[in-house]
Amino acid sequence: MARVYNFGAGPAIMPLDVLQEAQADLVDFKGSGMSVMEMSHRGKEYDAIHNEAIANLRELMGLNDDYAILFIQGGASLQFAMLPMNFLGEGQTADYVNAGSWGAAAVKQARMIGNVNIAADCQKDIPTRMPDAGEMKWTPGAAYSHLTTNETISGAQFKSIPETGSPLVGDMSSDILSRPLDYTKFTMIYAGAQKNLGPSGVAMVAIRKDFAGKGSISIPTMLRYQTHIENNSLYNTPPCFSIYMLCLTTRWLKKNGMQKIFQTNRDKAQLIYDVIDASGFYRGTAKKEYRSDMNVTFRLPTEELETLFIKQASEAGMKQLKGHRSVGGIRASIYNAFPAAGVKALVDFMKDFEKRNG
Ligand SMILES: *Cc1c(COP(=O)(O)O)cnc(C)c1O
Numbered sequence: 117m118a119r120v121y122n123f124g125a126g127p128a129i130m131p132l133d134v135l136q137e138a139q140a141d142l143v144d145f146k147g148s149g150m151s152v153m154e155m156s157h158r159g160k161e162y163d164a165i166h167n168e169a170i171a172n173l174r175e176l177m178g179l180n181d182d183y184a185i186l187f188i189q190g191g192a193s194l195q196f197a198m199l200p201m202n203f204l205g206e207g208q209t210a211d212y213v214n215a216g217s218w219g220a221a222a223v224k225q226a227r228m229i230g231n232v233n234i235a236a237d238c239q240k241d242i243p244t245r246m247p248d249a250g251e252m253k254w255t256p257g258a259a260y261s262h263l264t265t266n267e268t269i270s271g272a273q274f275k276s277i278p279e280t281g282s283p284l285v286g287d288m289s290s291d292i293l294s295r296p297l298d299y300t301k302f303t304m305i306y307a308g309a310q311k312n313l314g315p316s317g318v319a320m321v322a323i324r325k326d327f328a329g330k331g332s333i334s335i336p337t338m339l340r341y342q343t344h345i346e347n348n349s350l351y352n353t354p355p356c357f358s359i360y361m362l363c364l365t366t367r368w369l370k371k372n373g374m375q376k377i378f379q380t381n382r383d384k385a386q387l388i389y390d391v392i393d394a395s396g397f398y399r400g401t402a403k404k405e406y407r408s409d410m411n412v413t414f415r416l417p418t419e420e421l422e423t424l425f426i427k428q429a430s431e432a433g434m435k436q437l438k439g440h441r442s443v444g445g446i447r448a449s450i451y452n453a454f455p456a457a458g459v460k461a462l463v464d465f466m467k468d469f470e471k472r473n474g
Pocket residue numbers: 126190191192193194218264266267268287288289290308309311
């Protein structure tokens with residue numbers, strides 16, 4: 117079996133154990149005689165998977181019954197629209213931090229629905245960064261406030277969560293369950309699954325039930341959080357197989373232990389940043405205090421060298437290191453499932469490449 121080191125930003129690497137377990141059960145799930153892809157979403161086998169996935173997420177995030185855990189299709193991108201459609205009414209304002217491509221994408225959708233205040237704007241800053249604590253201006257009585265906790269493309273990450281004075285909503289698509297965090301600071305959290313939680317096809321939403329209850333009732337049924345809460349995310353056919361893979365991934369997280377995963381994530385990122393900092397050849401693109409532990413972004417002296425770096429890394433079994441097409445450069449995405457051995461291989465390659473080309 118030839119598995120590569122997959123540095124892709126999303127869809128991203130999945131734990132090998134999870135893939136193999138799914139493979140073993142693919143055509144006959146636990147003696148049911150059918151695949152999870154083929155069974156009723158109202159049957160007892162699927163029901164157990166669905167509810168275990170919810171229970172595991174609840175446990176891993178440390179959220180009690182004040183929160184509903186939902187599975188909704190349409191990715192994080194639909195959440196950009198659903199959030200203001202539910203909560204940004206006439207005469208209200210929502211605060212948004214605009215610190216990167218994903219924050220800007222969320223702002224764009226919210227503006228189609230209602231009034232948006234940009235609490236801080238550092239989207240165009242180089243090096244890329246998150247706003248400092250004193251820099252963010254919150255609207256008293258805002259309908260909600262929104263941040264992207266980790267900007268997947270620029271490689272900048274909030275290291276502490278600001279107090280905003282209004283219900284806080286976090287797009288955690290690329291750093292959910294990757295570090296110690298008090299999730300109860302948030303009124304709502306959403307994440308497309310395909311980075312840290314499983315495959316694409318589903319977004320996880322954790323939302324305070326009292327907040328959801330205040331959502332608009334004059335929007336289509338499928339777009340209301342309340343609908344998904346009342347039906348335990350089974351109003352219509354959910355993406356059963358994606359939720360099954362997410363369930364296995366949450367089991368894998370529990371088995372490994374979150375403290376160990378957090379520490380490994382820190383160590384993995386530090387290893388790459390250490391090489392960058394010790395070198396005059398590589399240049400990190402994010403400001404030091406906001407460097408992401410999930411997406412490590414850096415540049416080489418020329419674009420030609422970047423192309424060569426990506427080509428030679430690929431030949432050595434390190435794939436998808438090319439930065440996002442909007443920014444170029446190199447991006448190493450090292451989510452929970454990315455093995456430490458792959459990071460070791462990358463830093464060895466980086467040192468060697470610098471020696472040969474520096
Ligand atoms: C990937 C990503 C998105 C978009 O997710 P989709 O599920 O493709 O819609 C949004 N926000 C962040 C922070 C992301 O990393």
